[in-house]
Amino acid sequence: MIIDDTLREGLQAPGISFTVEEKIELAKLISNAGVDEAIVSHPSAHESEVEVTRIIVERNYFKYVFGLGRALKEDIDLIASTGANISTYIPFEPQLVNKSLDVIKYAVNTYGKGKLIIEVGITNITAYELSNIVKLAKTLEELGVDRIQLADSLGKATPKLMYNIVNNVKHTVKIPVSVHCHNDMGAAVANSISSVYAGADYVDATIYGIGERNGIADLATIAMILRNDSYRINIDFEKLRDAYNYLAKLIIDKIDIEFFRNNFPVFGNNISIQTAGTHAAYPGVFKEVGYSLNVYVGRSTLRKVLSELGISLNDQELLMLMRKIKDTAVRTGRAVTYDQLLRLINEIKGELHGS
Ligand SMILES: CC(=O)SCCNC(=O)CCNC(=O)[C@H](O)C(C)(C)COP(=O)(O)OP(=O)(O)OC[C@H]1O[C@@H](n2cnc3c(N)ncnc32)[C@H](O)[C@@H]1OP(=O)(O)O
Numbered sequence: 001m002i003i004d005d006t007l008r009e010g011l012q013a014p015g016i017s018f019t020v021e022e023k024i025e026l027a028k029l030i031s032n033a034g035v036d037e038a039i040v041s042h043p044s045a046h047e048s049e050v051e052v053t054r055i056i057v058e059r060n061y062f063k064y065v066f067g068l069g070r071a072l073k074e075d076i077d078l079i080a081s082t083g084a085n086i087s088t089y090i091p092f093e094p095q096l097v098n099k100s101l102d103v104i105k106y107a108v109n110t111y112g113k114g115k116l117i118i119e120v121g122i123t124n125i126t127a128y129e130l131s132n133i134v135k136l137a138k139t140l141e142e143l144g145v146d147r148i149q150l151a152d153s154l155g156k157a158t159p160k161l162m163y164n165i166v167n168n169v170k171h172t173v174k175i176p177v178s179v180h181c182h183n184d185m186g187a188a189v190a191n192s193i194s195s196v197y198a199g200a201d202y203v204d205a206t207i208y209g210i211g212e213r214n215g216i217a218d219l220a221t222i223a224m225i226l227r228n229d230s231y232r233i234n235i236d237f238e239k240l241r242d243a244y245n246y247l248a249k250l251i252i253d254k255i256d257i258e259f260f261r262n263n264f265p266v267f268g269n270n271i272s273i274q275t276a277g278t279h280a281a282y283p284g285v286f287k288e289v290g291y292s293l294n295v296y297v298g299r300s301t302l303r304k305v306l307s308e309l310g311i312s313l314n315d316q317e318l319l320m321l322m323r324k325i326k327d328t329a330v331r332t333g334r335a336v337t338y339d340q341l342l343r344l345i346n347e348i349k350g351e352l353h354g355s
């Protein structure tokens with residue numbers, strides 16, 4: 001019932017970056033605690049994400065391993081090549097919904113129907129009318145998708161709203177429903193639990209709740225609440241503590257203990273910091289945004305950062321910069337600072353123009 005998303009969503013937390021070895025150690029500790037499903041990567045972001053996924057699949061840490069990817073044929077094929085199950089997401093942009101349904105059809109026909117699990121996320125659900133969420137869920141079921149994920153991507157939903165959405169979807173489709181709740185207002189745990197009361201079959205959670213901006217639901221909290229409510233939760237909390245201790249050490253070493261204060265809802269600074277490339281245009285509730293640069297960076301984010309810095313790069317230079325940031329973050333296990341960014345830009349100018 002609980003799906004760990006620390007290795008993917010967690011890697012979107014402000015200031016975070018993991019090496020391949022750190023991701024694998026986290027996966028091992030989380031699986032030792034009895035968590036049996038995990039979303040471990042976004043393979044189209046970088047070859048290190050492909051490598052991590054293959055290793056985790058080979059080592060059988062989890063009963064079900066998922067890779068996440070855009071609703072693009074190349075992302076879907078790449079995930080399938082690792083042996084992981086496929087989690088994809090409908091883009092925030094309404095004009096791209098139909099195009100993504102064609103790709104989802106491709107994913108189901110090529111890899112689904114009993115081979116790999118195909119999960120599809122309806123992202124940014126608070127932007128939809130309820131009737132349209134229900135209609136889209138029905139369409140996904142008819143396409144042969146195995147699971148539907150309802151994502152409150154910007155952390156705007158309340159427990160009452162999540163209950164209502166999940167309840168309506170569950171009365172419409174027979175396939176399992178998972179939820180993914182962000183914590184900008186501090187409602188991620190309450191929203192996840194109210195979704196379970198409304199019939200959600202799965203809940204995404206991360207160690208310390210880390211993720212994009214100030215993250216999603218905290219795994220240990222969700223597990224404790226559901227266990228107290230007599231749901232079957234096979235988590236060994238003593239072993240789970242090892243995963244928490246390991247991640248706390250990484251955060252303190254790489255960032256600062258201040259991360260935990262900044263990660264608080266409402267007033268925490270992390271709420272206004274973005275990492276994931278594909279939704280650079282959707283900053284959450286704050287207009288002023290900061291950026292965290294790691295393996296999940298994309299060109300839309302870089303264009304915004306460069307424009308803030310008053311730097312202009314051509315397409316080739318931008319692509320090289322994206323690649324260098326990703327490589328550096330994975331190699332060092334640390335997000336790339338703005339000072340490093342300026343050095344990387346100089347390096348590129350030197351490589352291309354010999355200056
Ligand atoms: C809500 C969430 O958290 S979803 C998880 C998001 N996670 C991430 O984005 C992390 C990984 N991302 C990355 O590494 C980079 O974004 C990459 C390598 C995948 C892509 O980088 P870039 O090609 O530079 O694109 P960029 O990051 O600017 O993203 C915008 C592009 O993604 C497309 N896109 C966004 N979401 C989706 C989606 N669900 N399905 C299909 N296409 C999508 C946009 O339409 C846009 O395409 P365009 O450039 O052809 O106009």
Ligand SMILES: CC(C)C(=O)C(=O)O
Nearest residue numbers: 089121123151153180
């Ligand atoms: C990929 C999806 C589930 C996501 O992270 C979000 O919408 O917040």
